[in-house]
Amino acid sequence: MPTERHPAGRRLKRPGPMIRRKTQFSGGLAWEAPWPAHLPALRWLTAPAPPGDVGVEPADVPGLIEVLQRGGVGADRRECPDLAGQLRSAVVRRPDTLICNLVDDDPRLRLNAVLWRHHALGIVAALRLLAGVLGTRCICLAAAADAPAGFVKMLQRLAAEAGARVVGFAAHYPQGHAALLVLTVLGRVYPLGQLPTEAGAVVVDAAAALAIDRLVRRGRPMSHVPVAVHDHVTGKSHYAMAPVGLKIVELLGHLDIPAGQRAIGAGALLEQVAVAPEDAVGPGALTFHAAGLAPPAPPAPPAACIRCGWCVAACPTRLQPAGLLEAAQLEDPELADRHGLGGCIECGLCSYVCPAHLPLLEAIRRLGVGG
Ligand code: SF4
Ligand code: SF4
Structure with missing residues (x-):
């Protein structure tokens, strides 16, 4: 046994x-x-x-x-x-x-x-x-x-x-x-x-x-990839097998989503990156958000950290996001390591919950690029 x-x-x-x-x-x-x-x-x-x-x-x-x-x-x-x-x-x-x-x-x-x-x-x-x-x-x-x-x-x-x-x-x-x-x-x-x-x-x-x-x-090569597109204007989700290399604008055309009236983001909820109509479908992100073009509300200006700890509580890998922000501001990679930079999955939850609207994720990404 x-x-x-x-x-x-x-x-x-x-x-x-x-x-x-x-x-x-x-x-x-x-x-x-x-x-x-x-x-x-x-x-x-x-x-x-x-x-x-x-x-x-x-x-x-x-x-x-x-x-x-x-x-x-x-x-x-x-x-x-x-x-x-x-x-x-x-x-x-x-x-x-x-x-x-x-x-x-x-x-x-x-x-x-x-x-x-x-x-x-x-x-x-x-x-x-x-x-x-x-x-x-x-x-x-x-x-x-x-x-x-x-x-x-x-x-x-x-x-x-x-x-x-x-x-x-x-x-x-x-x-x-x-x-x-x-x-x-x-x-x-x-x-x-x-x-x-x-x-x-x-x-x-x-x-x-x-x-x-x-x-x-x-024996079938990967000519297509499965994709999911959520149209925030109609509230509908679409699932399709899209040919590799298909342009985003063509993908939206197949799905009857007016590309000229949508801003497209690829990837997960708080990790979305904007994609251009000419970008192509491939082995990267397979989920897309098609949002209306209404101008987003201007972001609230950042304030000082009030040490509420919400970012720590929200962090799924139990890091110290406020400490990572400080490390980015001081350009101190050792401090960033001490606050656990290597364990960050760039989910963006810390920025999302921060009541002071501090740019935590942006700072972490800067550290990652510089490190
Ligand atoms: S982006 Fe990094 S530091 Fe912020 S909550 Fe996610 S894992 Fe934690
Ligand atoms: S959530 Fe924002 S204000 Fe609160 S401790 Fe973290 S960085 Fe500071």
Whole structure:
């Protein structure tokens, strides 16, 4: 009988029910939004590429890297950091855990849930392949704990078949960030700008797993990526398979969203970056917000820090954001390190909650660039 216990809570070779795990931080943004009754299928905006001869099942990590490269499969986003980099790093530092990130921390953009609902078998097949090639001893499916019973049941059944463990999270922003998942599931930290493999884990999201499955099992290169767009003007969310390289303006055209009347942000809630109409869809952020063009309210001017501690309470990785601001103002990288700069995931919660409107995230990003 296996006795070794994995940090994710799984006794080896013995799959079990979903572990319900709350977020380990107090300040995340919680959602009241109900789970939708219907998770729509993804609409292919153009025909997928035909199968090629790239679908060879790899036997080792370098072989897997080569196959994925040939098939154009890649990912580099907060939910699945630099896939090729993670695999290269796994050659020298063997990970013990494969985490499949199915957490959507914005209920308007449930891309992972949509992909799981319609492509769960392919995702699980890819996880089994990855775990076999990487030699990880635990597969962990990280998903929203508030999902409907049918969704959870399918998770548990397929996880049991794959020898995986399901960990359910309260869907607080920014729980879907790969670094926060690694921290919450395994209790391990990897520094800003580095990869989950530094903490002994490989993290893939549903889109990356699906792309791997389509390539290896069906020989189909990654000609398309799944995207989710929330139109803030109509309140509608759209899910589609968009060809890699499609311009944002063309994507909006396919979805009947008037590009000239929207400002587009890519990425998670407080981490959005503005994208231009000519920017292209690719292996980066797959979630987009299309907001109206009404001029935003002018930002409140910053005041002095009142040492309320709200930023500390909100920080999911338990840093001292006010101290990081001070380090940025003093241009003191050692002070920044002492306040834990390396553990920052740039979620922006500290800036969001600060009653003095201090530019904490901007200061942290300056430190990161300069460091
Ligand atoms: S941006 Fe960094 S310091 Fe601020 S709350 Fe997020 S992790 Fe903490
Ligand atoms: S939340 Fe703002 S005002 Fe409060 S301690 Fe942090 S930086 Fe200072």
